[in-house]
Amino acid sequence: MSRAPQLKALVLIAPLLVFLGMFFVWPLITVISQAISDPAISRVLPHTASAISGWNGKDLPSDEVQAAFRADIAANTDEMAMGDVTRRLNASKSGFRSLMGKTVTALKETPEIPLVEIDKRWGDTAYWLAIRENASPYTDAYLLASIDMERGADGAIKAMPEGSSANAAIILRTLWTSALVTLCCLLIGLPYAMVTASVTGWKRALLLGAVLLPLWTSLLVRTAAWMILLQENGLINQALMGLGLTNGPLALIYNRFGVVLAMTHVLLPFMVLPIYSVLLTVPGNLMGAAASLGAHPVRAFLRVLLPLSLRGVISGMLLVFMSAIGYYITPALIGGATDQMISSVIAFYATGSANWSMAAALGLILLVLTLVLYALYNRLSREPGQAR
Amino acid sequence: MTKYKTAWYRNALAAGAAVLALSATTAGARDLTVVSFGGTFQDAQRELFFKPFSEKIGKPVLDEAWEGGYGVLQSKVKAGQPNWDVVQVEAEELALGCTDGIYEKLDWEKLGGKDSYIDSGASDCGAGHIVWSVAISYDGNKMTGDVPQSWADFWDVKKFPGKRGMRKGAKYSLEFALMADGVPANEVYDVLSTPEGVDRAFKKLDELRPNLIWWEAGAQPLSMLQTGDVVMSTVYNGRITGLNKTEGTNMKLVWNQSIYAVDSWVILKGAENKDEGMDFIAFANAPENLSKLPAHVAYGLPVKAAAEMVDAQYAPDLPTYADNLAVSIPLNVDFWVDNSEELTERFNAWIAQ
Numbered sequence: 001m002s003r004a005p006q007l008k009a010l011v012l013i014a015p016l017l018v019f020l021g022m023f024f025v026w027p028l029i030t031v032i033s034q035a036i037s038d039p040a041i042s043r044v045l046p047h048t049a050s051a052i053s054g055w056n057g058k059d060l061p062s063d064e065v066q067a068a069f070r071a072d073i074a075a076n077t078d079e080m081a082m083g084d085v086t087r088r089l090n091a092s093k094s095g096f097r098s099l100m101g102k103t104v105t106a107l108k109e110t111p112e113i114p115l116v117e118i119d120k121r122w123g124d125t126a127y128w129l130a131i132r133e134n135a136s137p138y139t140d141a142y143l144l145a146s147i148d149m150e151r152g153a154d155g156a157i158k159a160m161p162e163g164s165s166a167n168a169a170i171i172l173r174t175l176w177t178s179a180l181v182t183l184c185c186l187l188i189g190l191p192y193a194m195v196t197a198s199v200t201g202w203k204r205a206l207l208l209g210a211v212l213l214p215l216w217t218s219l220l221v222r223t224a225a226w227m228i229l230l231q232e233n234g235l236i237n238q239a240l241m242g243l244g245l246t247n248g249p250l251a252l253i254y255n256r257f258g259v260v261l262a263m264t265h266v267l268l269p270f271m272v273l274p275i276y277s278v279l280l281t282v283p284g285n286l287m288g289a290a291a292s293l294g295a296h297p298v299r300a301f302l303r304v305l306l307p308l309s310l311r312g313v314i315s316g317m318l319l320v321f322m323s324a325i326g327y328y329i330t331p332a333l334i335g336g337a338t339d340q341m342i343s344s345v346i347a348f349y350a351t352g353s354a355n356w357s358m359a360a361a362l363g364l365i366l367l368v369l370t371l372v373l374y375a376l377y378n379r380l381s382r383e384p385g386q387a388r
Numbered sequence: 389m390t391k392y393k394t395a396w397y398r399n400a401l402a403a404g405a406a407v408l409a410l411s412a413t414t415a416g417a418r419d420l421t422v423v424s425f426g427g428t429f430q431d432a433q434r435e436l437f438f439k440p441f442s443e444k445i446g447k448p449v450l451d452e453a454w455e456g457g458y459g460v461l462q463s464k465v466k467a468g469q470p471n472w473d474v475v476q477v478e479a480e481e482l483a484l485g486c487t488d489g490i491y492e493k494l495d496w497e498k499l500g501g502k503d504s505y506i507d508s509g510a511s512d513c514g515a516g517h518i519v520w521s522v523a524i525s526y527d528g529n530k531m532t533g534d535v536p537q538s539w540a541d542f543w544d545v546k547k548f549p550g551k552r553g554m555r556k557g558a559k560y561s562l563e564f565a566l567m568a569d570g571v572p573a574n575e576v577y578d579v580l581s582t583p584e585g586v587d588r589a590f591k592k593l594d595e596l597r598p599n600l601i602w603w604e605a606g607a608q609p610l611s612m613l614q615t616g617d618v619v620m621s622t623v624y625n626g627r628i629t630g631l632n633k634t635e636g637t638n639m640k641l642v643w644n645q646s647i648y649a650v651d652s653w654v655i656l657k658g659a660e661n662k663d664e665g666m667d668f669i670a671f672a673n674a675p676e677n678l679s680k681l682p683a684h685v686a687y688g689l690p691v692k693a694a695a696e697m698v699d700a701q702y703a704p705d706l707p708t709y710a711d712n713l714a715v716s717i718p719l720n721v722d723f724w725v726d727n728s729e730e731l732t733e734r735f736n737a738w739i740a741q
């Protein structure tokens with residue numbers, strides 16, 4: 001009988017569970033599995049995949065391997081699955097796309113033709129190595145590539161050649177830019193929230209409105225507005241030159257300064273609101289009490305108000321930082337080439353080259369970063385009484 | 389009591405199931421959906437092709453805009469039941485998708501046979517719609533006297549001081565860099581096919597790096613040229629002619645060493661309105677309809693009969709105009725289909741430094 005209320009509770013939260021499952025758990029599992037597995041080759045070329053595992057990687061693969069390859073191609077009827085194979089192989093070794101197209105067509109006409117006669121590239125072990133590399137349905141290649149590492153011919157993990165990939169640098173830049181934005185938001189947001197919490201009536205409404213209004217405006221619109229303000233002949237430069245403060249226009253856009261400025265503006269509400277809501281719970285007479293005990297206002301602030309608002313500060317910093325690391329539009333429109341963040345790389349792999357595994361691997365790295373931060377937040381925001 | 393409760397659970401479960409079932413079913417038949425690259429170009433297409441075709445078949449024609457990207461189409465087809473039927477794609481997306489099997493094969497009898505198109509305009513999966521160029525543009529009002537005439541000039545920051553805009557990406561940038569380094573236009577892809585050629589192109593890009601502003605959307609270089617953020621930029625030719633017409637600017641195009649490519653109509657595999665889509669392509673590319681396009685947007689036409697019908701006053705602005713064609717080169721689609729991923733990764737790494 002005691003199970004009935006439990007069951008009822010379960011039914012009541014069923015929509016929530018379904019929602020979480022459909023829009024959180026399932027996509028998450030898909031992304032993780034995309035990042036570490038790609039069964040395209042083992043599925044479409046099963047005989048080749050098993051035959052090539054015994055190949056030494058130095059001489060050309062034996063006739064059995066080549067025959068298995070021909071048989072697999074002949075047996076395939078799913079054009080789109082073959083497309084997946086081609087795309088996967090071409091991502092490992094450029095040139096595979098034209099090679100596979102040519103080979104599939106030729107084998108359809110004459111199934112027994114030796115591969116080297118179709119194209120001399122089949123005499124190059126590099127192409128066979130790419131097949132062997134991708135034969136297993138599970139791989140760490142994408143995760144490694146997302147931090148500029150790869151496996152050499154001997155299977156050992158090593159750094160990619162200089163200049164061929166910059167994911168690690170871009171991830172570091174993403175973190176650095178986000179940290180800068182968080183700091184700027186804190187420097188502006190903390191005093192702002194304190195002032196807002198300390199005034200009442202229309203003043204508070206005005207200050208809150210100034211923070212909330214941008215939240216109701218589309219991100220794209222706000223970013224475009226910054227473009228108008230910051231550009232070479234924009235309002236800011238015209239005003240500065242009109243006042244005679246500068247001789248020529250300042251470089252405000254297409255650099256890191258512009259990105260940090262615009263992102264700070266966009267993300268400021270996420271810093272102000274949590275701090276403000278925490279400050280509202282702080283009794284207004286505490287500062288007065290501290291003063292009556294002889295504390296200098298600065299000391300009272302540092303010892304009383306700041307510690308009490310810390311939980312809001314940490315929430316705000318975390319919200320801003322975690323939103324910032326996923327930013328895409330603002331750096332794309334206001335940043336220069338060296339200000340792009342990791343989202344732009346993910347977008348390239350997803351929409352540009354349909355390399356979903358690579359996009360998933362990079363996404364996974366972002367996710368892990370966020371989770372680490374969240375764990376940190378949980379530790380920091382624990383009530384002092386609960387601290388172990 | 390128990391009975392009542394059981395009924396309650398059953399109702400709740402039934403309601404939940406109904407919600408799920410509702411969200412899973414599609415909302416009936418969708419009208420023909422045509423997708424193009426947006427902006428004033430698509431406005432012109434809507435007037436010239438979408439609306440008249442809708443009147444002809446007596447049914448609505450929906451149109452949507454996209455910004456390119458092979459992954460977008462691939463994921464739509466892969467997921468099954470794509471919500472787009474006819475899409476205008478760039479040459480590379482056409483070639484990739486045709487080998488990957490994400491497009492329907494076209495009925496060339498309806499389109500008047502492949503012979504009625506220029507060579508790169510007709511393939512199994514795609515029917516060419518426009519020919520467009522990437523070229524240098526500069527403001528003719530600001531730059532007088534000595535004007536840029538080649539990629540060597542584009543790279544010459546002493547002769548023409550100031551920033552330059554360039555489309556962000558390996559495609560086009562590497563070709564332009566090699567031409568600036570003195571590689572003859574017709575040998576660009578031979579050089580680029582060698583590792584040394586790629587190194588050479590990146591080295592040449594290094595030279596110009598401090599003076600480059602990269603753009604991604606076709607409207608960006610126009611505003612950068614207008615505001616003076618750049619003194620010259622690579623542009624899509626049709627945008628410049630359009631800007632001069634609508635805003636009275638005096639932007640000049642440098643046809644010398646420009647690169648042209650064909651955009652084509654494709655039908656996504658498994659599209660609901662496949663047959664209607666086929667009829668639409670035949671309608672839009674019919675010479676009497678297609679030939680009206682250059683009056684609105686300055687793109688060339690890959691349908692031979694349509695190109696001949698174009699009014700003489702618009703012809704010199706088109707990439708397919710004989711004088712323009714003579715000094716430009718076609719984009720080598722096969723090269724990019726094979727090398728796009730590797731070179732783009734390297735380009736991204738280069739640009740991030």
